[in-house]
Amino acid sequence: MLTIGILGAARIAPQSIIRPAARRDDVIIGAVASRSANGARTYAEAHAVPTSYGDYPSLLADPDVDLVYNALPPSSHAEWSILALEAGKDVLCEKPFAMSAAEATRMTHAAAANGRRLIEAFHDRYHPVGMLVSQLRSTSRIGEIVRMQARFAATIPYDPSSIRHDPAVGGGALMDLGCYAVHWVRTLMGEEPTVETASAERNPLGADDSIDASLVFPSGATAVVSASMTPGSPTASTLEVTGTAGMVSIDNLVFAHRGHSIRETIGAITRTSTLAGDETYDHQLAAVVTALASGAPLPTEGADPIGNMTVIDAIYRAAGFERSYD
Secondary structure (H helix, E strand, O other): OEEEEEEOOOOOHHHHHHHHHHOOOOEEEEEEEOOOHHHHHHHHHHOOOOEEEOOHHHHHOOOOOOEEEEOOOHHHHHHHHHHHHHOOOEEEEOOOOOOOHHHHHHHHHHHHHHOOOEEEOOHHHHOHHHHHHHHHHHHOOOOOEEEEEEEEEOOOOOOOOOHHHOHHHOOOHHHHHHHHHHHHHHHHHOOOOEEEEEEEEEOOOOOEEEEEEEEEOOOOOEEEEEEEOOOOOOOEEEEEEEEOOEEEEEEOOOOHHHOOEEEEEEOOEEEEEOOOOOOHHHHHHHHHHHHHHHOOOOOOEOHHHHHHHHHHHHHHHHOOOOOOOO
């Protein structure tokens, strides 16, 4: 039985880990920690978690916890993931993985030094649609990849009290949404891009409300990556891939289980299809459970989180942001 401890009484945890765990008979949510005992207790009671802690170190010291789910703000991912690894726990860390590639590197080194697993929670990567993205280049159905356009947008009205809009704790469109789009194009190409140009619109706190970046890969393929929180932005998570022999357009990669479409055009023939699957978070948890038992590597650990944060750092630099999280 795998026992999971949740670090941070986060709103995302019920859908991302609590309900998926309840649908399995080999996983339990054993504990949750918050910065206050009352907050942790209230959260635990609301979600039927047996143990609550009013501080994070107590959860890391719990001998029954095998895997820590780090649902804290991005600015706390490095510190508490490293402490969890040093406490002998494996870690599933929410995206974005860290505040910078430098932090991501320290985190990954800590996992190796302590013989533990540190996995970034890109849940969409484990759904059959996400698996399709990883195979597009190797199948060669649309020929050699020429260009890609990846976009994740949602209306998230500006709120200065929200971590999603505060750059100091990891807010901003690129960190919150665009990290997915960066991950799609990197996953598809299997190589690391160079950022050529980027531009952004900023909110009053200095975080990016919207951002666009142009990337080029060593193979010569190009990509445009976009993210937006701007009011009026219709929710969309899309990837369009053009090759020398055709194109593929995928709609709703992030939550494919809520409805998606795959539109493939090769020559004069266009086909639209979907792929059967469970909730993205169920696929993610299944992959994590299997990997922890077998020791097999997962596609969102090791060098992959470092690569994603490296591109995010470069996009921010190209857009004129001054960030230092070394």
